[in-house]
Amino acid sequence: MKFIKEPINRFIKLETSSSIILFTASIAALVLANSSLSESFLGFWKNYVTISLPGFELSKPVLKWINDGLMAIFFFLIGLEIKREILIGELSDIKKASLPILAALGGMIFPALLFVALNKGNAGMEGWGIPMATDIAFSLGILTLLGKRVPVGLKVFLMAFAIIDDLGAVLVIAFFYSSKLIWANIAIGLAIVVALAILTRFKLYTKYLYFIAGAIVWVLFLKSGIHSTIAGVLMALTIPIDRHINTNIFYEKGKEILDGFKQECDNQDENKTILNHHQLNAIDQMEELTEKTASPIQFLEHRLHGWVAFIILPLFAFANAGVVFSFSGDTNTTLASNIAFSLVIGKFVGIFLISFLAIKFKLSALPKNVNYISLAGVSMLGGLGFTMALFINNLAYSDEVLINSAKMGILLGSFVAGFAGYVLLRISAGKKNPSTN
8 A cells, every 4th residue: 555655645745735835825816906006916917928930929918828828737737647547546447436436527517507506597607617626736735734634545535536527627618618719720739639649659759749749739729719728638648658667677777877977986086076978978867767767647747746736826826816805886796606605515515415325326435444524524625616716717707897706706615615624524533433334
């Protein structure tokens, strides 16, 4: 179990740290949006930034560069995680995957249906996708506040259904929040993706080619009507999971390179600042060897997690969470309350009820050392939608009143779901003998 627990613990530790920064960025955005600096702060994101090359120009507001550009990297990381989990992770075995898959489906369908029922006849019906997704950074952050009292099985369950949740959100964005499609751009982009997948199949992967091709696909999708972040997911699916070098070869070749490096060190003054040509060569060889020993998926996940967790998501939150709290006639309180209610109640009922029924009808089993109270707590945490909810909000609405009203609902619903989930998990953690039946 150690080889399973250690990667999970490292991942959760990273997400927990990032959730603090994400929370700080969100609070900072709210404070600035409701201060004397509100006009300057909110206006900054509307400034245009232009990239101009011979025969090509791309001009977008700062907010769009973040939401369409940087967030494509976030979605690329989601795509890597989805592919890894399906091929070798918790979703690779149907018996292990059945509970999080069913929980995720319930957690997507119920909130959407509840929102449609509550908001019927009112403005903003196109925002039905907003309460569907779970914010993995915040939910894992809250879960980890309880430390070792939370069983590993519960953390794995949350990670698995949140990843499936993300996949569902990606599909919703692709099919329901894309418009005015330019099919020629889509066809060229998909052709490039297919060509890369064929190269991967024949083990002809090179990161430089894939990076350039990925940038081209992103631009094509950006100008096609399909949201450009979908390019990130599709590109991730072309990245190979196989390693070029096994661990034994890594050890033998690495030892040989390091022995040569040590010999060069013995032949010169150890306090010398500049390395010689042979030493620099050895470092380059070790770097290449290290990169080939980790699979490209694992290598990219490892390199991107820090950038996404500590820079991209906090910047996204800082740019998008700023909402002016106003309960004047301009605020659509009905929309705000419907979104909040759908996040809290819809997510909880969908995840817990479907999970409960799946366990009772022997379609799935509770994870080890997990009881129904802790399952209820994690189900409630599913209503913490934040990042993906804010993202879909920007796609669903163009009217500023609806956007800001929905943000209020997202923030309120996420806060209530997070607090209630934490309380339930604290109660569950106090139980000495969790039921596993």
